[in-house]
Amino acid sequence: MAPNNQNYNADELEPPTWLNDEFFSKVLQNFETDAKDLQLKSTKLSPATLKGDHYASVMFRAAIGYECDGVAKMKKMIMKIMPSEEGHKKEMFAESTIFETEISMYTEVIPRFEQILRDIGEDTVLKAPILYYQLSPEKVIIFEDIVPLGYEVVRDRYASYEELRAAYAKLAKWHAISYKINLEEPEYFEKFHQGLLSIPKIEDNEVMSAGIDHLIKQMKTMPSLQEYVPHLEQIKDAVFAGAIASFKEYHNAPKADAYYVLCHGDFHNKNMMFKHNAETGKFEDVMLLDYQLCYVGPLVNDLIYSIYMLLNSDQREHLAEFIYFYLEQFKETLQKIGFEGPMPKLMKIAEQRMQHKYWELFLLTTFLPAWLAFRGGDIGADDIMTSEDARNEMYANKEFHDELTKLLPQYLHLGYFEKD
Numbered sequence: 001m002a003p004n005n006q007n008y009n010a011d012e013l014e015p016p017t018w019l020n021d022e023f024f025s026k027v028l029q030n031f032e033t034d035a036k037d038l039q040l041k042s043t044k045l046s047p048a049t050l051k052g053d054h055y056a057s058v059m060f061r062a063a064i065g066y067e068c069d070g071v072a073k074m075k076k077m078i079m080k081i082m083p084s085e086e087g088h089k090k091e092m093f094a095e096s097t098i099f100e101t102e103i104s105m106y107t108e109v110i111p112r113f114e115q116i117l118r119d120i121g122e123d124t125v126l127k128a129p130i131l132y133y134q135l136s137p138e139k140v141i142i143f144e145d146i147v148p149l150g151y152e153v154v155r156d157r158y159a160s161y162e163e164l165r166a167a168y169a170k171l172a173k174w175h176a177i178s179y180k181i182n183l184e185e186p187e188y189f190e191k192f193h194q195g196l197l198s199i200p201k202i203e204d205n206e207v208m209s210a211g212i213d214h215l216i217k218q219m220k221t222m223p224s225l226q227e228y229v230p231h232l233e234q235i236k237d238a239v240f241a242g243a244i245a246s247f248k249e250y251h252n253a254p255k256a257d258a259y260y261v262l263c264h265g266d267f268h269n270k271n272m273m274f275k276h277n278a279e280t281g282k283f284e285d286v287m288l289l290d291y292q293l294c295y296v297g298p299l300v301n302d303l304i305y306s307i308y309m310l311l312n313s314d315q316r317e318h319l320a321e322f323i324y325f326y327l328e329q330f331k332e333t334l335q336k337i338g339f340e341g342p343m344p345k346l347m348k349i350a351e352q353r354m355q356h357k358y359w360e361l362f363l364l365t366t367f368l369p370a371w372l373a374f375r376g377g378d379i380g381a382d383d384i385m386t387s388e389d390a391r392n393e394m395y396a397n398k399e400f401h402d403e404l405t406k407l408l409p410q411y412l413h414l415g416y417f418e419k420d
Contacts, residue, residue: 015045015060016081018138024064027132027142028075032068041065041072048078049153049270057098057292058083061145076148077131082139092385095200098292099139101192105291106130106141109262113177120336124173128287151273151287158312159269166286167272167310168322171264172329174288175299178262179330180339182296195265195295197247203240207385211366212236218395225401228408231417232365235358238419239365242358250296258352259344263302265293268309268371299344300352304360308368313403323349357416364407369394372403 025040032038042065049059057080064075082099110127117124129144159167181188202208216232219225245252250260264271271290276283303323307316315322324346331343353360373379373394383390394400411417 016138019045019060019062019079024062027077028064028066028068030132035068037067037069039067041067057081062142075131076145078128078143078145080141080143092201092205093199097191097194098199099135099141101194101294102141102290102292103133103135104191105294107133109294110291113174116177116337117173122173122336124170125285126170126174126288127291128289146273146287150275150278150284152275153273154269158315159272159274159310160283161315162283163274163286164310164315164322165325166274166283167267167269167288168306168326169329170286170288171267171302172326173333174264175261175302176330176333176339177337178296179259179299179344180334180337182260182262183341189262189296192262192295193251194293195247195263195297195301196293197244198295202244207391208366209240211362211369212239214391214395215365215369218392219404222401225404225408228404228412231408231412235361235417235419239358239361242356242420243362246301246356246359247295247297249298257348259299259349260296261299261302263295263297263299264288264291265295265302265305266290266309267302267306298352298356300349300356301359303349304353304356305363307360308363309371313406354414361411361416364411368403369397369400372397372399 021040021043024043025038028038028040029035042063044063046061047059048061059081060079062077062079064077066073066075080099080102083093106127107130114124114126117126128146130141131144132140132142134140154163178189196202197208212232213236216229216236219229219232249255249258254260267288271288273287273289274283275285275287303326306322307319311319311322327344327346327349334343370381370384373384373390374381379390379394384394
């Protein structure tokens with residue numbers, strides 16, 4: 001196992017005792033279904049990700065050596081486990097259905113999406129291979145590790161223009177298929193209603209609910225930003241509640257003219273792996289990951305999320321171009337799969353983005369500072385959830401300050417600070 005290193009989440013430094021030979025033998029039997037003789041030879045476990053890459057699960061990487069009918073084999077896996085250690089993470093997700101959601105996505109929904117694409121002659125892949133899952137006695141999902149296939153997480157840079165277009169294209173195809181299914185078979189997605197801001201007791205999470213208060217407190221110490229304090233104070237009580245309403249809109253108060261899809265729910269670059277040709281370096285593919293927070297909601301929610309969790313400061317200047325490209329892919333997919341209704345319009349997406357301004361302001365005031373802190377590598381989600389000092393540090397981050405200086409005037413001029 002990796003040493004006790006600040007680069008990893010604390011709960012991923014030591015695997016639980018039930019990840020033993022008996023368990024891995026059961027996993028092998030699950031995908032080597034034709035084998036007459038299976039013998040586990042070796043297991044090597046290590047943390048699967050770095051601090052700040054994820055939060056909702058505990059993740060390990062496994063290299064499993066085994067013999068199958070006399071042939072030596074090695075299988076590399078990624079394991080996602082429901083948090084079990086007492087603490088904030090377990091408390092936050094204890095009553096959620098995130099594992100049930102992801103299992104359904106990988107075993108039912110995404111295979112259907114991919115088959116629809118195959119039927120129109122497209123070979124787009126929307127998921128990594130799943131090897132095993134269970135909901136009891138422990139909740140765990142195991143995927144094939146796609147690093148050996150040439151995929152990698154971008155860590156020391158932001159995604160390139162080409163990589164971003166590929167990511168938006170896959171999201172567009174995903175959204176388009178779900179848009180058609182949801183209109184024709186709304187019951188199909190009935191159980192997908194628990195996004196991040198609609199999990200039980202999310203309102204009690206202080207980090208989520210009080211982000212804007214922390215920001216206002218910090219801004220009062222920054223002369224260059226103090227003029228915006230009254231604007232944020234005017235709407236601060238509406239931001240978190242409004243963001244939650246965006247997540248619950250489809251189920252609680254659907255609008256007749258809104259575009260509802262199965263949202264990914266966590267569309268950021270740590271939930272993507274990019275593949276480049278080993279010899280030429282040419283970009284080849286992007287694999288979307290992590291479907292724990294999928295829910296039916298406004299199409300714009302994923303797009304708004306990407307503004308802060310996928311794009312960098314310069315790339316945000318080209319947001320309109322990315323959304324235009326996304327919508328073209330969306331409409332093209334709808335046409336190919338036989339959708340006969342009216343096509344979504346660009347102006348309507350812009351209008352609906354404004355309608356969900358509180359979701360956007362929530363991301364600006366709560367998620368963006370955390371995301372920038374994660375990228376620095378010294379602060380993880382656990383730190384932010386449990387430490388007031390860590391939260392103060394992330395709100396004082398110079399890169400975040402520079403973004404506020406750039407973005408707050410834009411939101412003022414767009415009318416985002418006008419109270420409804």
